[in-house]
Amino acid sequence: MSMAAKNLNVTDKDGHPSSADIPDQFPTRITALLGIRWPLLLGGMMWLSDAQLVAAMVRAGGMGFISARSSASNDMFRQELQICRELTGGLPFGVNLTLSRRMQHNDIILERLRIALEEGVRIFETAGLPPTPLLPALRAFNTVVIHKCAHVRHSIAAQNLGVDAVTLVGMEEGGHPGSNQLPTFVNGAYALEQLHIPLALGGGIGHGRQIAAALALGADAVVMGSIFTLAQETPAHQAYKQRVAATDQYGTRTVLGSLGDTWRVIDNDNARKVAAMEHAGAKTYTEFGELISGARTKKLAYDNGDYEEGMLSMGPAVGFAQSVEPVACIVNRLQKQLVQASNRFQFLNNS
Numbered sequence: 001m002s003m004a005a006k007n008l009n010v011t012d013k014d015g016h017p018s019s020a021d022i023p024d025q026f027p028t029r030i031t032a033l034l035g036i037r038w039p040l041l042l043g044g045m046m047w048l049s050d051a052q053l054v055a056a057m058v059r060a061g062g063m064g065f066i067s068a069r070s071s072a073s074n075d076m077f078r079q080e081l082q083i084c085r086e087l088t089g090g091l092p093f094g095v096n097l098t099l100s101r102r103m104q105h106n107d108i109i110l111e112r113l114r115i116a117l118e119e120g121v122r123i124f125e126t127a128g129l130p131p132t133p134l135l136p137a138l139r140a141f142n143t144v145v146i147h148k149c150a151h152v153r154h155s156i157a158a159q160n161l162g163v164d165a166v167t168l169v170g171m172e173e174g175g176h177p178g179s180n181q182l183p184t185f186v187n188g189a190y191a192l193e194q195l196h197i198p199l200a201l202g203g204g205i206g207h208g209r210q211i212a213a214a215l216a217l218g219a220d221a222v223v224m225g226s227i228f229t230l231a232q233e234t235p236a237h238q239a240y241k242q243r244v245a246a247t248d249q250y251g252t253r254t255v256l257g258s259l260g261d262t263w264r265v266i267d268n269d270n271a272r273k274v275a276a277m278e279h280a281g282a283k284t285y286t287e288f289g290e291l292i293s294g295a296r297t298k299k300l301a302y303d304n305g306d307y308e309e310g311m312l313s314m315g316p317a318v319g320f321a322q323s324v325e326p327v328a329c330i331v332n333r334l335q336k337q338l339v340q341a342s343n344r345f346q347f348l349n350n351s
């Protein structure tokens with residue numbers, strides 16, 4: 001890993017380096033693997049990671065992943081990829097392939113993978129289950145595969161399957177951190193004892209200090225989601241974004257642990273109803289019915305702005321997301337904070 005921070009003399013009013021002091025790139029094994037400038041990944045986000053959001057992340061120097069299952073039809077997915085290609089001006093971007101324990105959702109993933117390959121996408125984030133059923137097609141096209149998981153043992157298993165890199169998330173992750181109970185940095189330190197392929201760390205990261213810490217730990221990148229949910233480019237209602245802005249680091253909770261499918265979400269009315277049903281003994285997806293339906297979340301919360309409805313994936317990094325602003329501003333702030341925090345290690349280089 002290269003700690004590319006410059007010697008900083010100029011700071012802005014918050015004590016962060018000015019833009020002029022941010023290096024052009026921060027090379028790691030993952031920036032080399034993906035052909036990007038900064039080791040900053042925006043993980044796929046169901047219903048939210050569309051062409052605009054992903055392209056903004058790519059243009060800012062990182063990598064984003066269009067969520068394969070979010071488009072209403074195969075044609076719309078293909079169109080999303082074409083729009084993204086146009087918006088990035090040809091820079092590569094990624095697609096997220098999330099396999100579900102609710103198996104009926106998985107046929108569509110194979111179909112969307114086929115379309116992505118046809119459209120020239122060669123970078124994939126796999127998640128949810130081991131990527132085994134996807135690997136023949138992914139290998140046939142020489143793609144870069146980053147597999148995301150939440151248990152150290154699953155990251156080693158993915159390495160053994162031959163993926164190019166792994167993302168390991170901690171229990172702080174917004175979305176599905178699974179049954180893992182360990183925080184991001186504990187997971188990371190254990191995994192790095194056994195991994196030889198590049199590692200991205202995720203879960204709870206929304207400040208450049210944490211990125212510097214992850215890189216210092218030995219990770220090659222970080223994966224974020226929650227901090228970008230209120231980006232200007234994120235396709236969601238303003239009322240939802242205001243709710244995100246008003247939510248602090250204590251405003252999320254986990255539910256569905258009883259199904260072995262832990263889901264970290266904003267602690268809204270809907271999540272409290274799900275938790276109450278769980279407490280009362282509900283044990284199957286069917287029993288939770290519409291309360292955990294993704295389509296309902298999209299319609300009521302993301303499209304209509306009724307943020308007390310739906311399962312709103314979110315982790316405590318939301319506390320760092322305080323106002324609606326373009327992705328480029330969020331990334332620029334993270335870069336400044338990262339450089340500032342990395343500077344603390346300069347004495348090591350000078351001695």
Ligand SMILES: Cc1cc2nc3c(=O)[nH]c(=O)nc-3n(C[C@H](O)[C@H](O)[C@H](O)COP(=O)(O)O)c2cc1C
Binds near residue numbers: 098
């Ligand atoms: C709104 C939202 C939706 C998400 N949907 C998915 C998804 O469909 N597939 C997936 O692999 N990860 C999903 N994630 C997880 C992110 O890709 C990323 O791993 C995570 O947000 C990192 O943790 P953080 O939220 O603490 O930054 C989602 C996260 C959020 C916040």
